[in-house]
Amino acid sequence: MALDKIDRKILTLLQKDATMPVAEIGRKVGLSTTPCWRRIQKMEEDGVIKRRVAVLEPTKVNAGVTVFVSVKTNEHSDGWLRKFATTVEDFNEVVEFYRMSGDIDYLLRVVVPDIAAYDAFYKRLIAKIALTDVSSSFAMEQIKYTTALPLEYVMVADDDK
Amino acid sequence: MALDKIDRKILTLLQKDATMPVAEIGRKVGLSTTPCWRRIQKMEEDGVIKRRVAVLEPTKVNAGVTVFVSVKTNEHSDGWLRKFATTVEDFNEVVEFYRMSGDIDYLLRVVVPDIAAYDAFYKRLIAKIALTDVSSSFAMEQIKYTTALPLEYVMVADDDK
DNA sequence: CCTGTCGGCGCAATATTCTTGCTAGAACCT
DNA sequence: AGGTTCTAGCAAGAATATTGCGCCGACAGG
Numbered sequence: 001m002a003l004d005k006i007d008r009k010i011l012t013l014l015q016k017d018a019t020m021p022v023a024e025i026g027r028k029v030g031l032s033t034t035p036c037w038r039r040i041q042k043m044e045e046d047g048v049i050k051r052r053v054a055v056l057e058p059t060k061v062n063a064g065v066t067v068f069v070s071v072k073t074n075e076h077s078d079g080w081l082r083k084f085a086t087t088v089e090d091f092n093e094v095v096e097f098y099r100m101s102g103d104i105d106y107l108l109r110v111v112v113p114d115i116a117a118y119d120a121f122y123k124r125l126i127a128k129i130a131l132t133d134v135s136s137s138f139a140m141e142q143i144k145y146t147t148a149l150p151l152e153y154v155m156v157a158d159d160d161k
Numbered sequence: 162m163a164l165d166k167i168d169r170k171i172l173t174l175l176q177k178d179a180t181m182p183v184a185e186i187g188r189k190v191g192l193s194t195t196p197c198w199r200r201i202q203k204m205e206e207d208g209v210i211k212r213r214v215a216v217l218e219p220t221k222v223n224a225g226v227t228v229f230v231s232v233k234t235n236e237h238s239d240g241w242l243r244k245f246a247t248t249v250e251d252f253n254e255v256v257e258f259y260r261m262s263g264d265i266d267y268l269l270r271v272v273v274p275d276i277a278a279y280d281a282f283y284k285r286l287i288a289k290i291a292l293t294d295v296s297s298s299f300a301m302e303q304i305k306y307t308t309a310l311p312l313e314y315v316m317v318a319d320d321d322k
Numbered sequence: 323c324c325t326g327t328c329g330g331c332g333c334a335a336t337a338t339t340c341t342t343g344c345t346a347g348a349a350c351c352t
Numbered sequence: 353a354g355g356t357t358c359t360a361g362c363a364a365g366a367a368t369a370t371t372g373c374g375c376c377g378a379c380a381g382g
Contacts, residue, residue: 001221003222011215011217011222014214014215015214015215015217016212016214017212017213017214018179018213018214018215019212019213021367021368021369022368022369022370023368023369031331031332032331032332032333033332033368033369034331034332034333034370034371035330035331035332037369037370038330038331041370046221047218047221048217048218048221048222049215049216049217049218050216050217050218051177051178051180051215051216052178052179052180052213052214052215052216053175053176053177053178053179053213053214053216053308053309054172054175054176054179054210054212054213055210055211055212055213055214055308056172056176056209056210056211056310057208057209057210057211058310060162060207060208060209061164061172061209061310061312061314061315062314062315062316063310063311063312063314066259068259068261068268085304088304088305089304089305092309092311092312092313093311093313094305095305095306095307095308095309095310095311096303096305096306096307097303097304097305097306098227098229098300098301098302098303098304099300099301099302099304100229100298100299100300100301101298101299101300101301102298102299103298104298106304107229107298107300111310111311112311112314113314117314137261137262137263137264137265137268138261138262138263139259139260139261139262139268140259140260140261140262141259141260142257142258142259143246143249143250143258143259143260143267144249144250144255144256144257144258145256145257145258146256146257147214147216147256147308148214148253148256149217149219149222149224149256149272150224150253150254150256150272150273151222151224151253152253152254153222153223153224153273153274153278154222154223155223182338182339182340183339183340183341184339184340192360192361193360193361193362194339194340194361195341195342195360195361195362196359196360196361198340198341199359199360202341
């Protein structure tokens with residue numbers, strides 16, 4: 001499952017634009033289409049490439065407001081956690097959900113059209129699961145958002161130029 | 162630029178899997194391939210669909226650790242903001258970057274392989290731009306991450322079933 | 323030094339999917 | 353009713369993905 005520099009280049013390209021024809025990718029990384037296609041195929045099988053998706057413009061689908069929701073809790077039992085997790089995951093408005101170290105226990109990124117919709121979401125959430133210490137922070141502006149992970153850290157063999 | 166229920170269905174599918182053939186999308190939304198293709202095309206022209214990308218598995222590319230970085234600042238001049246924004250954006254490790262309301266001014270989501278790499282990133286960051294009040298929170302677990310925006314809020318005409 | 327095996331590359335043929343030109347029907351206005 | 357516009361659909365053509373096959377270089381064993 002080791003990746004080399006060519007694989008990394010391919011991933012860099014696919015993270016930007018997954019519609020690019022394999023032939024063109026091959027050309028850019030210095031490979032003909034077949035080996036390039038096989039590498040992509042392998043990375044999909046290996047789960048390096050998880051999937052290909054369409055990225056939408058938030059404002060155009062009425063989902064332009066991001067709210068970060070910090071949750072602190074006293075409940076730390078495994079059962080409660082599981083219930084909390086599944087409950088939260090089912091909300092489409094929750095696009096990211098992390099268990100944190102430190103001060104706060106969970107952090108959610110919630111996407112809604114406006115403050116009113118956030119309030120409605122919030123009510124629906126706490127109706128489903130009791131939460132005591134919740135704090136909401138509104139994003140005024142999304143300065144950067146990318147699905148592209150940094151590839152500087154992928155392991156490549158030494159003899160690989 | 163109005164979207165109807167069929168468009169919304171198409172977007173739902175494409176947000177999950179952008180490799181699905183247009184013919185199959187058409188079948189699922191009750192349309193033949195041509196009109197379905199034209200709708201997709203139009204949504205791309207209108208910027209509703211921004212692009213199609215490959216989503217990678219973070220752990221497989223050595224980018225499995227997320228750190229949220231909160232920044233407070235006294236500098237609020239337009240020039241400083243612009244410099245800050247462009248500086249931060251250039252770091253591939255920064256995958257999300259928001260200007261916030263309330264207590265903290267900026268929030269970044271940073272992706273790195275481990276704590277050591279985060280420390281290195283942090284040093285590189287503050288070397289480029291002076292920051293006084295910075296606080297880092299580590300995510301222990303990514304419970305949910307999706308690029309799919311909620312489509313419950315898209316405006317659809319009333320007469321549209 | 324030779325030889326067999328393995329792995330990755332590339333060409334060429336095939337299969338699938340995308341893209342476009344054209345026709346037709348429904349809704350709407352005049 | 354006639355005309356206009358919008359959207360669907362068919363079918364042909366173009367582009368792209370996918371596969372089979374042969375080639376070449378690296379490497380290990382004799």
